[in-house]
Structure formats: structure tokens, C-alpha cells
Amino acid sequence: MKNLYKNILCVLALGLTVASCENYLDDAPKGSKIPTTLADFEAFIRNEYTNQMVNVEQAINLLNDRYQIPSDLSYNRLTNANYFWDETADRIDLNRADETTYYGQYAGISSFNLLIANVLTTTEATEDQKRIVWAEAKILRAMSYFNLVNFYADTYVASTASTKLAVPLITSADINAPSKQVTIQEMYDFILKDVNEAIPYLPKVSQTALHPNLGAGYAFSARVYLQMNNYTEALKYADLALAENNKLYDWTAFYNENKTFLETPNNYTLLATPMGYDYVENYTYRHGAYNYLRAEYDITVDRSQRFETGDARFLSRWKIRTVGTETYYRRLLSGMFNFGGITTVEVYLIKAECLVRAGQTSEGLAVLNTVRKTRILPESYQDIATADKTTAMNAILKTKNNELIFGLIPFADARRLNAEGVYKVSFSKVKDGQTYSLSSDSHMWTMPFPQGATKNPGNGTITQNVAK
Incomplete structure (x- = not known):
């Protein structure tokens, strides 16, 4: 399915553009196909190597959840800064590449926007079948925005969520669609709205x-x-x-x-x-x-x-x-x-x-x-049996971090717990005789937007959420 539709997948990722596309549904070039049936659009969900990939590699590096060979640490300065918790490093300057975390999630969002806007008017399907694909796209879009807001913005705190910026919000697949960097509260409200609208139509299987x-x-x-x-x-x-x-x-x-x-x-x-x-x-x-x-x-x-x-x-x-x-x-x-x-x-x-x-x-x-x-x-x-709440919580969190290693959730949980201030997460290690530490209140718990995004934000603006 991926190869069948690769010629019509023109991605807007807030600065990532494809020159030949005015929008997804313009006249198709020779050899390409314009999606019209529900099956045509549903194939975007099956495009797993673009729309279903969630790369949070730098969060994994910050948590030290993976082993890095010395040569890779010498080569990749951003990885080295996160891996050794170098608070003096300017990670904004080091993040010059079009980072997969950012562009990968927005590429998927653009595809899901396309489905949400069009599947209810497709052909060769019942209304129930159309609504299921629409709901699936809403869940996947919400999941992608959750990944972004918990990577590039501060964690959710009710007292500050309405004043702190999150990530750009875009709901259209059009190449020139405007975007706005909304607040953390606005982003969570949007995510919950998508989920609540989708749940009544999701299939059990x-x-x-x-x-x-x-x-x-x-x-x-x-x-x-x-x-x-x-x-x-x-x-x-x-x-x-x-x-x-x-x-x-x-x-x-x-x-x-x-x-x-x-x-x-x-x-x-x-x-x-x-x-x-x-x-x-x-x-x-x-x-x-x-x-x-x-x-x-x-x-x-x-x-x-x-x-x-x-x-x-x-x-x-x-x-x-x-x-x-x-x-x-x-x-x-x-x-x-x-x-x-x-x-x-x-x-x-x-x-x-x-x-x-x-x-x-x-x-x-x-x-x-x-x-x-x-x-x-x-x-x-x-x-594990104890009446002590702290002991119980630590056991649960330890198991969760081990079970979900290499995903976003251990990073998101650490940020949540640090903001709460009760079960704080910090790290210390000794490497080659030198001690390295990451405190629970370090600025490094929020990742910087890649320079490609801030310098070419599409039809909108992007403000960094971290100083360095």
C-alpha cells in the first residue's frame, strides 16, 4: 500500500514542503493517483514507515536508557549533550538537522488531517465504514500531538498550562494552511476533543x-x-x-x-x-x-x-x-x-x-x-506488599519504566513527576572517573525545536520553549 500511494503523499510538516503540490487533491501528475475511495484514503493508516513511526531518540538518550558507543557520542554533539547531561551545551545550536521526531510526527498529522477532512465523502463504502476510518485518524492525530507536546513543550501543570506555549497546531492537509503555536492547555483540549469525538465510532476489533x-x-x-x-x-x-x-x-x-x-x-x-x-x-x-x-x-x-x-x-x-x-x-x-x-x-x-x-x-x-x-x-x-504509599509508588514507577523502555512514556512520566515534586526523577553516573548528574528541575527535560522548524515555520511562527 505504501508504494501505491507514495506519489500522492505531499507532506506539510510546518516547513517541510513538496514543490509540485498545491494541496493533496490537486490534479495528479501522470503516473499518480488521486484518492477517491475509502480504501484509497485508509491506505494512509497502513503507511506505517512514515505515518506510524514515533522517534523519541533524544529522550531515550537523556534517560540513558540505551548504550551509546563512544564513536557515536563523539560524532553526534546533540546526542553527547543529552547523554552526559551537559547543561552548558546550546542544544538549539546543536539541533541543526531536520529532526525525525518533529517532522515525522507532523508528516503523520498531515496525513491524518487529510483523512479527517475527506473520508466522510469518499466512495465505495458505507457510512459506518467511513466513520470508523475518520475516528481512527482522529485517534492517531491526537496521539501524534501528544508525542509532540510532551517532547518540545513543558509538561502539563494546570496552573501554568494556559500561559505556556506548546507546539504548532495545524488541522488542514493543505500546503499553505496556517498554523498557530497554541498553549499547552489548548493543545490538551484539542487532543481530548479528538478522542472524545472518535470513541463512539471506534470498532471493538x-x-x-x-x-x-x-x-x-x-x-x-x-x-x-x-x-x-x-x-x-x-x-x-x-x-x-x-x-x-x-x-x-x-x-x-x-x-x-x-x-x-x-x-x-x-x-x-x-x-x-x-x-x-x-x-x-x-x-x-x-x-x-x-x-x-x-x-x-x-x-x-x-x-x-x-x-x-x-x-x-x-x-x-x-x-x-x-x-x-x-x-x-x-x-x-x-x-x-x-x-x-x-x-x-x-x-x-x-x-x-x-x-x-x-x-x-x-x-x-x-x-x-x-x-x-x-x-x-x-x-x-x-x-510486593506494603502500606507505605511512597514504597508502593516507587515499585509501580520502576516497573513502568522497565516495561516501556525506549518509548516516550518514561520521559513523559519523569517530567510529570518532577513538576509534581513528590516522586522526583534525577540521575547520576560516573564515566571514566568523572561524575555526571541530571537534576529534576533541569531545563534539559524539554527538548528544543530543530532549527529547520524555527527558521522555516511554514504559514505561522514558532517560539522556542527552552533557552538552550
């Missing part, structure tokens, strides 16, 4: 893993409300999502099935990942930075120490390796990874956090332990 279903709509609502510190609504939608899909993958079984292979010394042959399109935990699937059949990231020794003893998911994904003077944990799985979508485990842990915050600590830990039983090997497993 997805056409493919790329198409959001009703469970995805509820799960994404829970994610948004949690980020807004609205724990009552987040819990409500988490329960609705889990009523649609509450399946958890048994990583202890996967590890035991592959134990001999995984424990063979110096064997780094890759296994096929179970976290692909048909992963039972998927609500909706979106790629991360690696968008083709690839292996996932390696991780540092420091990062490995944040996993629980006996974590079968960890033991199935990484193995320690030393090459020269460098020791790290080498990846063991290859294939597709749902780093940009939504899974049931995230919703379980949203529910657990909301219950603990509501004073239902034992109930929240019961939800957490439901997840852990499918992850921690029986010989290492013990229920």
Missing part, C-alpha cells in the same frame, strides 16, 4: 494492529488524563480499556522455552521478538526509531541494574558483553517492536498508580503484582 480500536481509544484517554494529573478520569478510562483487552504476555514462559539458547555463553544470535504486530498486549501498534526489521537498542550496565532480579523480560532481551574496554548489555531480540503505540501493561500500571494515589494502596499493588507474575521468574517472585 481492529482491522490491523495499526488501526486503533475502542480499547486503544480508552487506553489513550487514560494516558492523557494521567499526564494531566487527573487520576479519577485516568482510572475510569484504564478500567474501560482493560474491559476491552486485559491480556498479558507470559515472559516467564518465553524465557523458559528459550533458556538454553539465552544462557549459552557468548551466544548473541538474535531471536524473533514476540512484541510485534500480533503481541497480545497491543491496543494499537506504532514503530519506534527502528522502523524496519531491526534489533532493539543495547543498554548500559547502570541501566540493567534497575531491573528486578529474575525479570524474565530483561533476561530474554539483553545479555552482558565486553568488547575491548566497553562492557554493556547486548540486545537479543529482532523484529518489530511496539515502542510508539499503546499496550495493556501500560494501562495496568496507570490503574495501579491511580489506585495508590486514591489511598487504595493494597488494591494498586494487587494490579502491579498481576503484571509482575508474568514477568518475574517463580524462584525470584514475591508479592
